[in-house]
Amino acid sequence: MKEIKTVNDFNFENQTALIRVDFNVPINEYYEIIDDTRIQYSIPTIQKIISEKGKIVLISHFGRPKGISSKTYSLKFLTHYLYKKLKINVFFHENCIGETVVKKVNELKNGEILLLENLRFYKEEEREDKNFAYELSKLGDIYVNDAFGVAHRFHTSITILPKFFGKKKCIGLLMKKEIQLLGQFSYGKGKRPITALLGGAKISSKIEVIENLIDFADYILIGGGMSYPFIKMKGGMIGNSMIEKDQIIEKTLKKIFFNKKMNIIHLPKDVIIADSFKNEANTKISPIHSIPNGWMGLDIGPFSIKKFCKIIEKSKTILWNGPVGVFEFSNFSLGTRLIAKSIANTTEKGAFSLVGGGDSIAALKMEKYDKKISYLSTGGGAMLASLKKNKIKILPGINAIK
Template identity: 70%
Template sequence: MIENIKTVSDLNFKNKIALVRVDFNVPVNNQSYKIIDDTRILYSIPTIQKIISDSGKVVLMSHFGRPKGKYSKIYSLRFIISYLSKKLKIPIKFSETCIGKAVEKKISELKNGEILLLENIRFYKEEEEGNENFAFKLSKLGDIYVNDAFGVSHRSHASISIVPKFFGEKKCIGFLMKKEIQSLKKVLEKGRAPITILLGGAKISSKIAIIENMINLVDYLLIGGAMSYPFIKAQGGKVGNSLVDEYNDLKVLKKIIEQYKKQKKTKILFPKDVIIADSFKNYAQTKIVSIHSIPDGWMGLDIGPTSIKNFCEIINYSRTILWNGPLGVFEFQNFSSGTTSIAKSIVKSTEHGAFSLVGGGDTIAALKIKKYENKISYLSTGGGAMLESLKNKMLPGIKAIIS
């Protein structure tokens, strides 16, 4: 990870305009636009408050949803204004545009301690294209650039990786980004043994490089959820109609298994038993079978009791834990016990002094069902960005700050 990266603490924002990239892409109720999970916004507030307390001016850039480069009322960021005003206890100004004379005029009228929120930056197709000219126009809006949007820092988008180029030394990261980097460091560089990484969910393709990178680095790699089925298939097991990601290169999975057998440090564990169902429904007919012998017409929807016991035993004596991806279809009550048991076990370990880092929308949603979210050491605001970091890659958003 990065040493000595410049943060907002290292700069004085007095009489300066801070152009701050935040991630306000939060889940909302489709009808009322009530915010369902405000974690990302809450985590960004200390950065905004620091700039204001310095007597600086704040211009906030964010995206919301996937409007595909066109204006769409349903993706407007206007709904954030009242929420943010309440949290910061000051009025928030709003600009319907992100570039051009109208927004430049609004910024020129800003007083110290005032905040201007720009409309959804993804209303411009140039944002996702990483367009240099668009980035230059955005850079004219501020004196200092601040990246506090970890959740999208793995994207090579204009506001993330191109805009900082135009600020020279006058760029830094916010407190949210700093916490994310420090938390990953606690796992990857300074983790107390035993270190356990638990990977679940469906997408194995996005996690292959992580598994390869973690072998011989961590003590335990627990692989569950739909991620486990391609591995079982690669070992000659029968997975029935279980969800198998589009990743079909079983040779690569076999190679990982061989690589694992040759080293002595990391123990990789897959579920031994699974709860299978005859259809993808909460009240489907179920039975518990070996993960290696799921009959045709049946699908694995949760890890079984033996697997829960095995995984929880390891978590219970781990001192460093990272978790991304549920262990089953936790949205269905009858297939939620694997994910819930793991969450409970991580909470218990955290209470006994372990460091726990949890990321990914579904994983955090599973924690929140049981109100465990405040019992974890750190909740990451970026599932994809966290996963990219675990591949030992420098995120474009971080690279742009230090280069």
């Protein structure tokens, strides 16, 4: 952190801050925000600059418009929301670059905010385009990256744009907190016992994370679709359970199996199996290593829930990313909901908990436990990338600020 400047290292009076935020928030059909965590966590950075009589230009992506402008992915709906949060008028411009945008920026007064249109309306954003970065660089005096959710992306506004600001670039308070807290896990600095719970459908994005965590965690709990490659490698029968087939995954799994600390990895013993992938499917409880053909595991079973919760309850530091079942199906959500409850209760008793990933946070909010967690990470993908071996130092968005 010493080699990375933050907004606290600058005085923004009479300066225009070009802030890359991550306002890619989930919304409903009425454009009402379902989860505003990412915006809420960026507010302190914005308030710091405004309090110093600085000017702000906000740039963000929203959804995946693939370089095509559309009302569906416009950021304009956020101006009213930001006004309510900041009690400051937030201006909007329907472009990100061009003479009219530069004119609008130059007209800003101290303490005013301008939100620009979706960066991904420009194909150049996802191509590390120097010309696009140069045009964006005209819009600010100091570059601020407060978008941890995309810090792992090689996108123009993340990796190329900062190069045009020399030493006048920094990270925001959201990014600073994410880096500090994830650093605790990356280097095993948390209070022990340290427990990491990893779930979700795919193991490919988390296999390197397991390699890193096994060096310092006390317990690694693995659920969801991630568990089946382990069971299959141990010679178990997994029926029709979903599994990723990849030679690199298999090679890394073998490496983990021969690790002396393999005993800290805990897999489910039993699972709720179904005869089809739907909420109304026929179900029964089965040992995870002997799932019949035609059946698939869609949630962890009662014995595994009890075992996982028991480990969580004696932990002092907890990291969670990914559900342990297909929790969007109510009949297969019990495991994930009880895990969420256990982490929330353990946190209330003094443990530190860090939860990342859209599904995990959605599960917490569904059960109204989100306020009981120590910190909700704003970036699932960036969180996982930072937890791979030695990656916290070289996330593209962090490296670009050094």
